[in-house]
Amino acid sequence: LAHAAMVDSAKDQVCIVSGESGAGKTEAAKKFLQQLVNVSNGAEFEGLESKLIEVNPVLEAFGNAKTQYNNNSSRFGKYTSVKFNSKGQVKGAEMTEYLLEKSRVVAQSDNEQNFHVFYLMFQGKSSDASLALGDIFDHRYLESNDQACGFAKKGPSAGGFAVTYQELDECLKIIGFDSQKTEDMFKTLSGIVQLGDLEFEGEDESKLCSDGAILTNCCDQFGIDEHQLELAMTRQVNVIRGEEVERKLRLEQAEDVRDATAKTVYTRLFSWVVKTDRKSTRLNSSHQYDL
Numbered sequence: 001l002a003h004a005a006m007v008d009s010a011k012d013q014v015c016i017v018s019g020e021s022g023a024g025k026t027e028a029a030k031k032f033l034q035q036l037v038n039v040s041n042g043a044e045f046e047g048l049e050s051k052l053i054e055v056n057p058v059l060e061a062f063g064n065a066k067t068q069y070n071n072n073s074s075r076f077g078k079y080t081s082v083k084f085n086s087k088g089q090v091k092g093a094e095m096t097e098y099l100l101e102k103s104r105v106v107a108q109s110d111n112e113q114n115f116h117v118f119y120l121m122f123q124g125k126s127s128d129a130s131l132a133l134g135d136i137f138d139h140r141y142l143e144s145n146d147q148a149c150g151f152a153k154k155g156p157s158a159g160g161f162a163v164t165y166q167e168l169d170e171c172l173k174i175i176g177f178d179s180q181k182t183e184d185m186f187k188t189l190s191g192i193v194q195l196g197d198l199e200f201e202g203e204d205e206s207k208l209c210s211d212g213a214i215l216t217n218c219c220d221q222f223g224i225d226e227h228q229l230e231l232a233m234t235r236q237v238n239v240i241r242g243e244e245v246e247r248k249l250r251l252e253q254a255e256d257v258r259d260a261t262a263k264t265v266y267t268r269l270f271s272w273v274v275k276t277d278r279k280s281t282r283l284n285s286s287h288q289y290d291l
Contacts, residue, residue: 022070054174066113072162075101093281102263122152124165131190132217141196176280191221206254
């Protein structure tokens with residue numbers, strides 16, 4: 001109806017998918033987009049339709065998680081603008097993401113899970129020595145859900161999540177991820193996981209007390225200097241009247257900095273994934289209508 005109204009009236013159309021948690025918003029949005037592609041008169045360049053559809057598993061892997069009420073709950077909002085020409089053909093699409101529940105990266109409620117992509121990484125990449133993943137039960141940000149960790153340890157054929165590792169791998173290629181981008185993505189995810197394993201001691205003046213290999217592995221994944229990361233976690237530098245004043249962080253402050261860094265890096269990684277997809281579905285020329 002929305003597509004027909006757009007073509008007949010020559011006006012942009014807006015469709016809103018809303019509802020409480022577990023109502024089926026994610027599935028409804030996917031079905032709507034699939035039907036929109038089906039009723040349109042094709043696309044202006046080959047492969048656009050598949051890119052519009054295949055981005056969904058990637059977004060679900062990075063932005064969805066199991067909650068108490070929903071095995072595949074979207075933990076972010078999105079606005080998708082599909083562009084059409086005067087014939088009703090798809091010309092391209094743009095997606096904007098917002099309100100990612102970044103706190104889930106560092107802590108989850110009872111019987112809930114982290115974002116799917118962390119477990120999928122362990123399912124499909126645990127044998128990749130360059131990621132230095134180790135045992136999933138050894139990582140603070142993931143260890144709280146025994147069921148999810150159990151599925152992750154069984155390998156990519158075990159399933160257990162709304163998106164499979166094979167599905168994620170195939171869809172990443174379709175939306176424009178080459179081997180280098182995929183490697184960078186997994187290294188960043190590994191770095192986030194290992195960042196959470198950094199431990200501190202010293203009530204008033206914190207310092208790292210975790211195994212040195214954790215810091216080394218974390219910095220290797222991020223491609224940064226170990227000393228600089230340690231200083232960033234335990235020191236704060238203020239500029240007062242043009243002079244730098246260094247202040248040592250308390251234990252709880254250092255832990256807060258660690259977790260805030262993990263949340264920020266994941267949020268930027270998610271935005272980068274969306275931006276990469278946006279480039280693969282961008283317009284080749286001016287469009288006529290939005291839906």
